[in-house]
Each structure stands twice: as structure tokens, then as C-alpha cells.
Amino acid sequence: MRLGSPFLVCVAAAMSSAFVISPPHMWSKLILTHHWPSTFCSMEHCHPNISYWTLHGLWPDKGIDCNSSWHFNSSQIEDLLPDMMKSWPDLLNPSSSGFWKYEWHKHGTCAAKAESLNSQHKYFSKALELYHKLDLNSILVKFEITPSEKYYTFSQIERVIESFYGVKPKIQCVHPSQNADVQILGQIEICFDPDFNLVDCEKQLTWVEFTKPGWDSPMGAGKPSGFSVCDHDTPVYYPPLS
Numbered sequence: 001m002r003l004g005s006p007f008l009v010c011v012a013a014a015m016s017s018a019f020v021i022s023p024p025h026m027w028s029k030l031i032l033t034h035h036w037p038s039t040f041c042s043m044e045h046c047h048p049n050i051s052y053w054t055l056h057g058l059w060p061d062k063g064i065d066c067n068s069s070w071h072f073n074s075s076q077i078e079d080l081l082p083d084m085m086k087s088w089p090d091l092l093n094p095s096s097s098g099f100w101k102y103e104w105h106k107h108g109t110c111a112a113k114a115e116s117l118n119s120q121h122k123y124f125s126k127a128l129e130l131y132h133k134l135d136l137n138s139i140l141v142k143f144e145i146t147p148s149e150k151y152y153t154f155s156q157i158e159r160v161i162e163s164f165y166g167v168k169p170k171i172q173c174v175h176p177s178q179n180a181d182v183q184i185l186g187q188i189e190i191c192f193d194p195d196f197n198l199v200d201c202e203k204q205l206t207w208v209e210f211t212k213p214g215w216d217s218p219m220g221a222g223k224p225s226g227f228s229v230c231d232h233d234t235p236v237y238y239p240p241l242s
Contacts, residue, residue, distance in 0.1 A: 026113055027060030030192045032130050037091055038239045039186040043226050046091050051241045052137040055088035057103045058127035063110030070109050072101040076120045083128055114194055139164050147240035154232050170201040173230035185238045187227045
């Protein structure tokens with residue numbers, strides 16, 4: 001068959017078209033991130049009245065601020081708002097929707113490359129659904145990992161999560177100083193594939209920590225994030241509600 005045949009031309013055109021319409025930088029993993037309000041507020045000087053793990057966000061492992069023209073509209077998630085206020089609160093400004101707006105612009109517009117998350121309602125409702133299905137707070141309580149003045153070993157916390165969910169989480173702490181005798185439990189990430197099946201999270205630092213402008217909240221641009229992967233050999237403080 002000669003090079004310029006109609007068949008090859010059509011195949012080349014089809015391949016070119018397929019390349020163009022494929023979403024660039026399509027993500028391969030979703031990171032459902034929980035944070036512990038007492039730890040967050042000890043750094044941000046807020047006063048939570050919340051003694052359970054809350055949602056921090058649902059983050060694709062690739063992409064950031066993927067569509068700046070796709071504006072957040074709370075009217076599209078009006079039926080979700082009661083659950084959002086309880087499960088995904090803005091700890092700095094409880095009556096504000098600014099945190100959700102920030103998370104939508106930064107992460108939701110990238111998650112929306114998948115058809116299953118291609119609207120604000122799909123994105124936020126799926127995050128809430130995964131959060132409730134995991135029920136991280138209840139699982140920790142069930143296995144006697146509770147806020148306390150006593151310290152835990154890192155392996156105690158990691159073992160409970162790994163044995164129950166069957167995957168490796170990423171557990172992050174605040175390290176008050178380089179040679180501190182204790183680290184403070186702050187954030188737990190549990191990961192999913194594009195079909196929402198549980199998968200292992202990466203233990204090393206990920207793009208999220210390199211690209212986010214400090215604290216991943218609307219009021220935190222320019223501040224150090226504070227969270228890094230917990231050290232295996234340093235005792236862990238899981239602070240109770242003050």
C-alpha cells in the first residue's frame with residue numbers, strides 16, 4: 001500500500017483527532033484528605049468545636065487550577081450544604097463558602113476531567129460519599145486510637161488503617177522542630193483509582209505538597225503547609241479538643 005493512500009490518510013487523521021481530544025495530564029489517582037481540626041487550629045489560631053476528622057479535600061494526583069473560567073456556584077450543591085457544613089467545614093470561617101470555592105477551583109476543575117466528576121455536584125457529592133463510606137473517625141475509635149494526652153507509635157496508627165482498609169495511607173504530622181521529641185497527628189490521606197476503588201497512597205512527598213501555595217485553605221496562601229509525612233520513630237501526639 002503506497003504511503004499516500006486514502007486509508008493511511010484516514011488513519012493518521014483519526015489518530016491525530018484522538019490525540020487532540022484526549023484530556024491532557026489526566027490524573028490516575030484521587031487523594032481523599034482528612035484533617036484533624038485540633039491540630040489545624042493549633043496552627044491557625046481558630047477555635048473548632050469539632051471532635052471528629054473532617055474533609056480537607058478530594059485531590060487528583062495531577063493538575064491544578066485546570067479551568068479558571070469554571071466558577072464555583074453554591075446553588076449547584078444546595079442539597080449538599082448541610083452535609084458540607086458538618087463534614088467539610090471551613091474551620092477558619094465556618095459561615096463562609098470560600099473554602100469550597102478554593103477547593104473547586106484548585107482541585108475540582110481537574111478532577112472534572114473524568115466524566116464521573118464533571119460537575120460541581122458530582123465532585124462534591126462524590127467526596128462526601130467517599131468520606132462517609134470510609135468513616136475514618138469511627139474506625140480509629142473502634143480500634144482505640146483516640147485523642148489523648150498519651151502518645152502513640154506511628155506504627156500503631158498506620159497498622160489500624162492498613163489492616164482495615166487493605167491499602168497504605170499517607171499519614172502526615174506537624175513537626176514542631178527539627179529534633180522534637182514528639183510529632184502531632186494532623187492529616188490522613190486515603191487514595192482511590194478513577195473507578196473509586198481503594199489503592200495505596202504514595203509514601204513519598206507528592207506533587208500536591210510541592211505545588212500548593214502553603215496551607216491548602218483559602219486563607220493560607222504563602223504560609224508553610226506545616227504537614228509532612230510522619231516519622232516512623234517519633235512518638236505521635238493525637239491532640240484532644242482543647
